[in-house]
Amino acid sequence: MIIDADTHIAPTGGEFDLERHIERLDANGITASVTWLKPDYVGEEIEGHNRYIYEAAKRHPRRIIPFGWADPTVGPAHAKRMVRVCLEEYGFSGVKLNGAQNDFFIDDPDTALPVAEEIARYGGLIAFHIGPDAYEKTHPLRAAEIARRFPETGIILVHMGMTDAMMHEAVVRVAEAYSNVCLVASGTLPALTRKSILRLGAERVLFGSDAPFKMTAVEIAANRAMLETEFGDRELELVMGGNATRLFNYAE
Numbered sequence: 242m243i244i245d246a247d248t249h250i251a252p253t254g255g256e257f258d259l260e261r262h263i264e265r266l267d268a269n270g271i272t273a274s275v276t277w278l279k280p281d282y283v284g285e286e287i288e289g290h291n292r293y294i295y296e297a298a299k300r301h302p303r304r305i306i307p308f309g310w311a312d313p314t315v316g317p318a319h320a321k322r323m324v325r326v327c328l329e330e331y332g333f334s335g336v337k338l339n340g341a342q343n344d345f346f347i348d349d350p351d352t353a354l355p356v357a358e359e360i361a362r363y364g365g366l367i368a369f370h371i372g373p374d375a376y377e378k379t380h381p382l383r384a385a386e387i388a389r390r391f392p393e394t395g396i397i398l399v400h401m402g403m404t405d406a407m408m409h410e411a412v413v414r415v416a417e418a419y420s421n422v423c424l425v426a427s428g429t430l431p432a433l434t435r436k437s438i439l440r441l442g443a444e445r446v447l448f449g450s451d452a453p454f455k456m457t458a459v460e461i462a463a464n465r466a467m468l469e470t471e472f473g474d475r476e477l478e479l480v481m482g483g484n485a486t487r488l489f490n491y492a493e
Contacts, residue, residue: 247449335366
């Protein structure tokens with residue numbers, strides 16, 4: 242079973258259209274995908290994009306594991322309301338904060354931190370984009386502060402520093418220090434995914450394609466080859482789907 246832990250859809254269509262997304266899952270033998278929005282909204286249009294994720298999961302409940310998105314730059318109060326809608330009304334498993342695409346520091350005490358606190362208060366998972374495209378704003382040490390403040394909250398570091406080896410080392414050190422942190426190996430290199438597994442264990446790493454920004458078939462093939470060559474069936478099963486079934490309470 243494959244569960245893709247990093248995919249995007251959007252009501253603006255094209256490669257991000259829901260039906261195109263389902264076709265991509267079918268073509269690659271993917272059981273289900275963790276799916277969040279593509280941030281091509283303006284301001285409070287984010288509400289409609291989160292709603293699109295909700296409607297997608299209603300139409301395809303076994304294929305879409307819906308995950309919310311909050312944007313503190315629209316306003317912290319609005320972002321906190323988005324958290325409540327996503328977690329309480331829509332029943333999503335968590336909310337993502339992306340300091341790169343939305344241009345904010347992910348531990349900013351006046352904007353982002355109150356939103357993270359709201360996610361934790363509602364019992365949701367917090368996903369952070371971690372990448373060198375906004376090195377300072379999304380640095381893993383900033384995510385570490387959130388993990389420290391909310392030790393009972395699951396923290397997901399998506400991309401785990403992408404292809405930046407120094408940033409990836411910081412990601413792994415944060416995960417070593419905080420047991421509530423797990424990594425999604427999307428937009429990165431198989432060699433760095435291997436390093437994460439060796440340091441943390443296969444239980445802390447999830448496969449993600451970052452589709453449709455990345456080619457799903459290529460990402461599956463690269464990760465499967467690495468896992469089969471460097472590890473074994475247990476690690477392959479955990480990374481490619483087993484960990485996601487546990488983290489997101491997914492039952493086939």
